[in-house]
Amino acid sequence: MMRIDSLDDEQIRGLYATARDAGIDFFDHADIYGGEMHHCEARFADALRLSATERDEIVLQTKCGIVPAQGMFDFSYDHIVGQVEGSLAALRTDRIDVLLLHRPDALVEPDEVARAFDHLESSGKIELLKTAVRQPLVANQLQLSLTHAPIIAQPVAANMAGHDQSIGRDGGGIVDYCRIHGITVQAWSPYQSGFGGGVFLGHPDYPELNAVIERLAGVHGVTPTAIATAWITRHPAGMQVVLGTTTPHRVQEAATGVDVVLTRPEWYELFRAAGHLLP
Structure with missing residues (x-):
């Protein structure tokens, strides 16, 4: 979904319908897609306005960790949790099915990542988590x-x-x-x-x-x-x-x-x- 900002709502709906008709049910996002935080996530949700049943039929994956405005990566607890909250709001959903850490943060503190993922998992906001923590890679x-x-x-x-x-x-x-x-x-x-x-x-x-x-x-x-x-x-x-x-x-x-x-x-x-x- 990285390039859907170039499409209007009708084109996004057409792209989505074509994918579903072809048997595709996995949609890949990231908080940075679209040139500003959560832009393409919001475009996706605004164009499709999925019902609860339709939402249950697909897998939504998103990513966090890149901070373009500051030229850095950030895998801190506050950034991960904050970006997931932003993705949930933009995607108009109550959970992210798959969360990826976007690029490697050279200053990563594994305990910070683990604490963030534990918080998100316990609150039901993340279904699958990928990193070297208690949750499965x-x-x-x-x-x-x-x-x-x-x-x-x-x-x-x-x-x-x-x-x-x-x-x-x-x-x-x-x-x-x-x-x-x-x-x-x-x-x-x-x-x-x-x-x-x-x-x-x-x-x-x-x-x-x-x-x-x-x-x-x-x-x-x-x-x-x-x-x-x-x-x-x-x-x-x-x-x-x-x-x-x-x-x-x-x-x-x-x-x-x-x-x-x-x-x-x-x-x-x-x-x-x-x-x-x-x-």
Whole structure:
């Protein structure tokens, strides 16, 4: 829901209806989306005005911790609790189903986070909590796409000294850690070439990759967007794909990718075509 500020209320309702019709019931927010605190959360709620029954049918995830006005991160008790209260009001709901801590706060005090989460949980305002506290770690949102995949590609080349891909940058096997501990990886920017980069689908800088994607799209009877989605969902970690699109037909295309199960040869062909080293 990061980009819905560019839509009017009717377009937001259309995007939401398309998502629900495609089987999507998980909606990702953050307090900072929209350029000012809680703006996109409020736009979502104001446009949809969900009934209690409709609210029970969906999962609302939001995030807190980034303070753009002060150029800092803040995982303190007061900030977490205050931002959740703001999200509840903006979303017009009595609970947040999933709360993520947004970016790592270098000055985090684990006891502060634990106290905030205990307070929110006991008051019924948070259903699921993700951090290293008493509550279960159940989700970790990481950037991942075919062309931006260090969390998957690095272990493949771990012993290949001298190759950039062999350098560990994810803190020691984050995907394996998540699999072992039952944490769902949520893949954001699933069609972006890299951090802040453009979409790789159809881009002239990726001719080999797009040729493979187009061919596999034809084989499976879906669109290239679906193939790019399927590459992520084929991973046995059972990842979620966080779409950033505000275009309804893109939502539909992405949703069909979940039903495509790429073969091992197909998955690895895409991996190689994306430029990743396969020793």
